[in-house]
Amino acid sequence: MPGGACSPASRPPFTAPPTDDGDHQMPGPVAPPADGGDLEVPGLDDAPDLQALDAACLPDPWSVEGWRAEVVAGDRRWLVVRDGGRVVALGGLWLAPDAAHVLRLAVAPARRGRGLAVRLVTGLVGLAEAAGRPALTLEVRASNRAALNLYRRLDFVSHGLRPGYYADGEDAVVLWRTAPTDATHDAHGR
Numbered sequence: 001m002p003g004g005a006c007s008p009a010s011r012p013p014f015t016a017p018p019t020d021d022g023d024h025q026m027p028g029p030v031a032p033p034a035d036g037g038d039l040e041v042p043g044l045d046d047a048p049d050l051q052a053l054d055a056a057c058l059p060d061p062w063s064v065e066g067w068r069a070e071v072v073a074g075d076r077r078w079l080v081v082r083d084g085g086r087v088v089a090l091g092g093l094w095l096a097p098d099a100a101h102v103l104r105l106a107v108a109p110a111r112r113g114r115g116l117a118v119r120l121v122t123g124l125v126g127l128a129e130a131a132g133r134p135a136l137t138l139e140v141r142a143s144n145r146a147a148l149n150l151y152r153r154l155d156f157v158s159h160g161l162r163p164g165y166y167a168d169g170e171d172a173v174v175l176w177r178t179a180p181t182d183a184t185h186d187a188h189g190r
Protein backbone atom coordinates (compact mmCIF):
# COMPACT_ATOMS: atom_id res chain seq x y z
CA MET A 1 0.00 0.00 0.00
CA PRO A 2 1.50 3.38 -0.91
CA GLY A 3 1.79 5.96 1.81
CA GLY A 4 1.32 4.92 5.39
CA ALA A 5 1.65 6.08 8.96
CA CYS A 6 5.08 6.74 10.28
CA SER A 7 4.44 5.09 13.64
CA PRO A 8 0.88 3.95 14.20
CA ALA A 9 -0.24 4.64 17.78
CA SER A 10 -1.96 1.26 17.77
CA ARG A 11 1.45 -0.44 17.90
CA PRO A 12 3.01 0.08 21.35
CA PRO A 13 5.75 0.27 22.53
CA PHE A 14 6.92 2.31 19.57
CA THR A 15 4.49 5.08 20.45
CA ALA A 16 2.74 6.05 23.65
CA PRO A 17 -0.60 7.60 24.57
CA PRO A 18 -0.26 11.36 24.92
CA THR A 19 0.52 12.56 28.42
CA ASP A 20 0.13 15.93 30.08
CA ASP A 21 3.52 16.01 31.76
CA GLY A 22 5.94 18.45 30.22
CA ASP A 23 5.47 21.84 28.61
CA HIS A 24 2.45 22.34 26.39
CA GLN A 25 3.01 23.94 23.01
CA MET A 26 1.41 27.34 22.62
CA PRO A 27 -0.65 27.56 19.41
CA GLY A 28 0.55 30.11 16.86
CA PRO A 29 3.44 30.90 14.52
CA VAL A 30 6.92 29.59 15.24
CA ALA A 31 10.26 30.84 14.01
CA PRO A 32 10.64 29.66 10.41
CA PRO A 33 13.42 27.21 9.58
CA ALA A 34 16.43 28.40 7.65
CA ASP A 35 14.84 27.55 4.30
CA GLY A 36 11.72 29.59 5.02
CA GLY A 37 8.13 28.43 5.43
CA ASP A 38 5.23 29.47 7.56
CA LEU A 39 5.14 26.84 10.26
CA GLU A 40 2.57 27.08 13.04
CA VAL A 41 1.76 25.18 16.20
CA PRO A 42 -1.83 23.90 15.90
CA GLY A 43 -4.44 24.41 18.63
CA LEU A 44 -7.57 22.60 19.78
CA ASP A 45 -9.69 24.33 17.12
CA ASP A 46 -7.54 22.70 14.44
CA ALA A 47 -8.48 19.14 15.47
CA PRO A 48 -11.19 18.69 12.77
CA ASP A 49 -8.79 19.96 10.07
CA LEU A 50 -6.00 17.72 11.32
CA GLN A 51 -8.33 14.71 11.28
CA ALA A 52 -9.51 15.48 7.74
CA LEU A 53 -5.96 15.84 6.40
CA ASP A 54 -4.86 12.73 8.27
CA ALA A 55 -7.76 10.78 6.73
CA ALA A 56 -6.93 12.08 3.25
CA CYS A 57 -3.29 10.99 3.49
CA LEU A 58 -2.90 7.99 5.78
CA PRO A 59 -4.70 4.65 5.99
CA ASP A 60 -5.23 4.66 9.77
CA PRO A 61 -6.45 8.16 10.63
CA TRP A 62 -6.89 9.25 14.22
CA SER A 63 -10.24 10.56 15.48
CA VAL A 64 -10.97 14.26 16.12
CA GLU A 65 -10.91 13.44 19.83
CA GLY A 66 -7.53 11.77 19.39
CA TRP A 67 -6.20 14.86 17.63
CA ARG A 68 -7.46 17.07 20.47
CA ALA A 69 -5.48 14.99 22.93
CA GLU A 70 -2.40 15.12 20.69
CA VAL A 71 -2.22 18.92 20.31
CA VAL A 72 -2.37 19.58 24.07
CA ALA A 73 -0.08 16.74 25.20
CA GLY A 74 3.09 17.91 26.88
CA ASP A 75 5.23 15.21 25.30
CA ARG A 76 4.20 16.00 21.72
CA ARG A 77 5.41 18.65 19.26
CA TRP A 78 3.14 19.40 16.27
CA LEU A 79 3.63 21.76 13.36
CA VAL A 80 1.30 22.67 10.51
CA VAL A 81 1.29 24.71 7.32
CA ARG A 82 -1.93 26.56 6.42
CA ASP A 83 -3.36 27.95 3.24
CA GLY A 84 -6.37 30.21 3.48
CA GLY A 85 -6.67 29.24 7.13
CA ARG A 86 -6.97 25.51 6.38
CA VAL A 87 -4.30 23.03 7.40
CA VAL A 88 -2.61 21.64 4.27
CA ALA A 89 0.37 19.92 5.91
CA LEU A 90 1.07 18.44 9.32
CA GLY A 91 3.90 16.74 11.15
CA GLY A 92 4.56 15.77 14.72
CA LEU A 93 6.83 14.18 17.28
CA TRP A 94 6.58 12.19 20.47
CA LEU A 95 9.35 13.27 22.84
CA ALA A 96 10.25 9.83 24.15
CA PRO A 97 13.02 9.54 26.73
CA ASP A 98 15.50 8.13 24.22
CA ALA A 99 14.71 10.16 21.13
CA ALA A 100 12.06 12.12 19.28
CA HIS A 101 9.78 9.73 17.38
CA VAL A 102 8.10 11.11 14.24
CA LEU A 103 4.43 10.10 14.65
CA ARG A 104 2.73 11.59 11.60
CA LEU A 105 3.70 13.47 8.46
CA ALA A 106 1.17 14.37 5.79
CA VAL A 107 0.89 16.90 2.97
CA ALA A 108 -2.43 17.40 1.15
CA PRO A 109 -2.23 15.67 -2.24
CA ALA A 110 -2.72 18.95 -4.14
CA ARG A 111 0.18 20.57 -2.26
CA ARG A 112 2.82 17.90 -2.70
CA GLY A 113 6.10 18.37 -4.52
CA ARG A 114 6.59 21.94 -3.30
CA GLY A 115 8.94 21.35 -0.38
CA LEU A 116 6.36 21.46 2.40
CA ALA A 117 7.48 18.16 3.89
CA VAL A 118 11.09 19.31 3.91
CA ARG A 119 10.05 22.46 5.76
CA LEU A 120 8.01 20.49 8.29
CA VAL A 121 10.67 17.90 9.03
CA THR A 122 13.33 20.60 9.28
CA GLY A 123 11.10 22.42 11.77
CA LEU A 124 10.53 19.22 13.74
CA VAL A 125 14.27 18.59 13.91
CA GLY A 126 14.64 22.07 15.42
CA LEU A 127 11.90 21.42 17.99
CA ALA A 128 13.43 18.05 18.91
CA GLU A 129 16.84 19.62 19.45
CA ALA A 130 15.29 22.43 21.51
CA ALA A 131 13.66 19.77 23.70
CA GLY A 132 16.97 17.97 24.26
CA ARG A 133 16.35 15.18 21.75
CA PRO A 134 19.10 15.43 19.12
CA ALA A 135 18.17 12.01 17.72
CA LEU A 136 14.98 11.40 15.72
CA THR A 137 13.53 8.09 14.64
CA LEU A 138 10.51 6.70 12.81
CA GLU A 139 9.12 3.71 10.98
CA VAL A 140 7.98 4.02 7.38
CA ARG A 141 6.39 1.50 5.02
CA ALA A 142 9.01 -0.24 2.89
CA SER A 143 6.94 0.65 -0.22
CA ASN A 144 6.72 4.39 0.59
CA ARG A 145 9.36 5.66 -1.86
CA ALA A 146 8.33 9.32 -1.48
CA ALA A 147 8.81 9.27 2.29
CA LEU A 148 12.02 7.20 2.10
CA ASN A 149 13.51 9.66 -0.40
CA LEU A 150 12.42 12.61 1.71
CA TYR A 151 13.97 11.28 4.92
CA ARG A 152 17.20 10.19 3.24
CA ARG A 153 17.52 13.68 1.79
CA LEU A 154 17.25 15.01 5.36
CA ASP A 155 20.05 12.75 6.69
CA PHE A 156 17.92 9.94 8.10
CA VAL A 157 19.66 6.56 7.78
CA SER A 158 18.10 3.09 7.60
CA HIS A 159 18.70 0.87 10.62
CA GLY A 160 16.95 -2.18 9.20
CA LEU A 161 13.42 -3.55 9.00
CA ARG A 162 10.62 -4.39 11.41
CA PRO A 163 9.05 -7.37 9.56
CA GLY A 164 5.25 -7.29 9.42
CA TYR A 165 5.06 -4.08 11.45
CA TYR A 166 1.90 -2.82 9.76
CA ALA A 167 -1.55 -4.34 10.19
CA ASP A 168 -1.60 -5.51 6.56
CA GLY A 169 1.72 -7.33 7.03
CA GLU A 170 4.00 -4.85 5.28
CA ASP A 171 7.49 -4.36 6.69
CA ALA A 172 8.60 -1.06 8.21
CA VAL A 173 11.97 0.52 7.54
CA VAL A 174 13.44 1.93 10.75
CA LEU A 175 15.09 5.30 10.18
CA TRP A 176 17.29 7.31 12.54
CA ARG A 177 18.73 10.80 12.28
CA THR A 178 21.44 11.79 14.73
CA ALA A 179 22.97 15.22 15.10
CA PRO A 180 26.53 15.49 13.74
CA THR A 181 29.13 14.96 16.46
CA ASP A 182 32.39 16.87 16.79
CA ALA A 183 34.17 13.86 15.31
CA THR A 184 32.36 14.40 12.02
CA HIS A 185 33.62 18.00 11.74
CA ASP A 186 37.00 18.93 10.33
CA ALA A 187 39.53 21.16 12.03
CA HIS A 188 37.72 24.23 10.67
CA GLY A 189 34.41 23.21 12.27
CA ARG A 190 32.80 22.29 8.96
Ligand SMILES: CC(C)(COP(=O)(O)OP(=O)(O)OC[C@H]1O[C@@H](n2cnc3c(N)ncnc32)[C@H](O)[C@@H]1OP(=O)(O)O)[C@@H](O)C(=O)NCCC(=O)NCCS
Pocket: 002, 003, 004, 005, 006, 057, 058, 104, 105, 106, 107, 108, 111, 112, 113, 114, 115, 116, 117, 118, 119, 138, 139, 140, 141, 144, 145, 146, 147, 149, 150, 151, 153
Ligand atom coordinates in the same frame (compact mmCIF):
# COMPACT_ATOMS: atom_id res chain seq x y z
C1 LIG B 1 5.73 11.86 1.81
C2 LIG B 1 5.11 13.27 1.74
C3 LIG B 1 4.96 13.80 3.17
C4 LIG B 1 6.06 14.20 0.93
O1 LIG B 1 5.52 15.52 0.97
P1 LIG B 1 5.94 16.66 -0.11
O2 LIG B 1 5.59 17.96 0.48
O3 LIG B 1 5.39 16.32 -1.44
O4 LIG B 1 7.53 16.47 -0.16
P2 LIG B 1 8.58 17.57 -0.64
O5 LIG B 1 7.98 18.36 -1.74
O6 LIG B 1 9.07 18.31 0.56
O7 LIG B 1 9.73 16.63 -1.26
C5 LIG B 1 10.94 16.44 -0.61
C6 LIG B 1 11.65 15.22 -1.17
O8 LIG B 1 10.88 14.04 -0.89
C7 LIG B 1 11.05 13.11 -1.99
N1 LIG B 1 9.75 12.92 -2.62
C8 LIG B 1 8.61 13.60 -2.39
N2 LIG B 1 7.61 13.12 -3.16
C9 LIG B 1 8.16 12.13 -3.91
C10 LIG B 1 7.62 11.23 -4.87
N3 LIG B 1 6.33 11.28 -5.25
N4 LIG B 1 8.45 10.30 -5.42
C11 LIG B 1 9.74 10.22 -5.05
N5 LIG B 1 10.32 11.06 -4.13
C12 LIG B 1 9.52 11.99 -3.56
C13 LIG B 1 12.05 13.73 -2.92
O9 LIG B 1 13.34 13.33 -2.50
C14 LIG B 1 11.85 15.21 -2.65
O10 LIG B 1 12.96 15.97 -2.99
P3 LIG B 1 13.09 16.56 -4.50
O11 LIG B 1 11.85 17.37 -4.73
O12 LIG B 1 14.35 17.37 -4.44
O13 LIG B 1 13.18 15.37 -5.41
C15 LIG B 1 3.74 13.24 1.00
O14 LIG B 1 3.88 12.56 -0.24
C16 LIG B 1 2.60 12.59 1.78
O15 LIG B 1 1.91 13.27 2.57
N6 LIG B 1 2.42 11.28 1.58
C17 LIG B 1 1.32 10.52 2.24
C18 LIG B 1 1.56 10.38 3.74
C19 LIG B 1 2.91 9.72 4.02
O16 LIG B 1 3.33 8.81 3.36
N7 LIG B 1 3.57 10.23 5.09
C20 LIG B 1 4.87 9.76 5.50
C21 LIG B 1 4.74 8.71 6.53
S1 LIG B 1 6.30 8.39 7.31
